[in-house]
Amino acid sequence: MNVLKETRLVALRTHVLKHNDVVARSLREEFLANEVCAISLVSSPGAGKTALLEQLLGRLILQYHVAALVGDLATDNDARRLGRSGALVRQITTGTICHLEAEMVRTALLDWSLRDLDFLFIENVGNLVCPATFDLGEQIRLVLFSVTEGEDKPLKYPTIFNSADAAVITKVDLAQAVECDLPAMHRNLQLVRPGIEVLEVSAKSGQGLDQLLTFVEQSRRRQCPGT
Numbered sequence: 001m002n003v004l005k006e007t008r009l010v011a012l013r014t015h016v017l018k019h020n021d022v023v024a025r026s027l028r029e030e031f032l033a034n035e036v037c038a039i040s041l042v043s044s045p046g047a048g049k050t051a052l053l054e055q056l057l058g059r060l061i062l063q064y065h066v067a068a069l070v071g072d073l074a075t076d077n078d079a080r081r082l083g084r085s086g087a088l089v090r091q092i093t094t095g096t097i098c099h100l101e102a103e104m105v106r107t108a109l110l111d112w113s114l115r116d117l118d119f120l121f122i123e124n125v126g127n128l129v130c131p132a133t134f135d136l137g138e139q140i141r142l143v144l145f146s147v148t149e150g151e152d153k154p155l156k157y158p159t160i161f162n163s164a165d166a167a168v169i170t171k172v173d174l175a176q177a178v179e180c181d182l183p184a185m186h187r188n189l190q191l192v193r194p195g196i197e198v199l200e201v202s203a204k205s206g207q208g209l210d211q212l213l214t215f216v217e218q219s220r221r222r223q224c225p226g227t
Ligand code: MG
Pocket: 049, 050, 078, 123
C-alpha cells in the first residue's frame, strides 16, 4: 500500500470513529435521561450471546420492561429466537459490516419509546476485533468467551477485553468435556484487565444465571440511581 492511500484510509477511519463517538454520546445521554440500562454483549461467533440473552430476557421480563437489538451480518434468526421471550426485539442486519455502529443503534430505536424500557440489551455481531473500537452508547459492556475457545483468548484479543466492564465465561457445563483450564482463563483475564469482574455461566444448565441476573440488576441501580 502506498503512503498516500494509507494516509487516506487512516483519515477516513478517524472520521468514522469520531462521528460514532458523537452519536454514542448522545445515545448514552438519552439512555440516562430515560432511565434505561443499556447493556451490550460482545464475543466471537458461537460463544453463546443469544443463548444467554434468551435466558436473561426470559427472567427479566417477569419484572421489567426489556428490549433487545441483535446485530448479525445476515438473517433474523436470533431476533426470532429472542422474540419468543416476549421481549421487544429487533434485528439489525449489517450486510458486510463486521460490527454495530452507534448510528445503527440510533436508527433501530427511532420508533421505540425509551421511557417505557428498563433494560436495553444490544447483541453485537460475533467478532472480537472490530466491535472493540465502536462505542454504542451502552453503559455496560459484557465480553463473553466460552470454555470451548481456548484459555488464551484474552491474551490474543486484549483490546476487546479492555473495553469491557465485565467478562462472562460461557458454556461452563462443557468445561470438563473440553478439558478447559478455568483457573488459566481467570488468570489470563486478570493479566489483560486487572480487577475485572468475571462471571461463570451456563445457559444450558442454568449455572451462574442468578449471579448474572444480580449483576445486571445492580448495574441498573448504579446507572439509573433514581429507579
Ligand atoms: Mg447471536
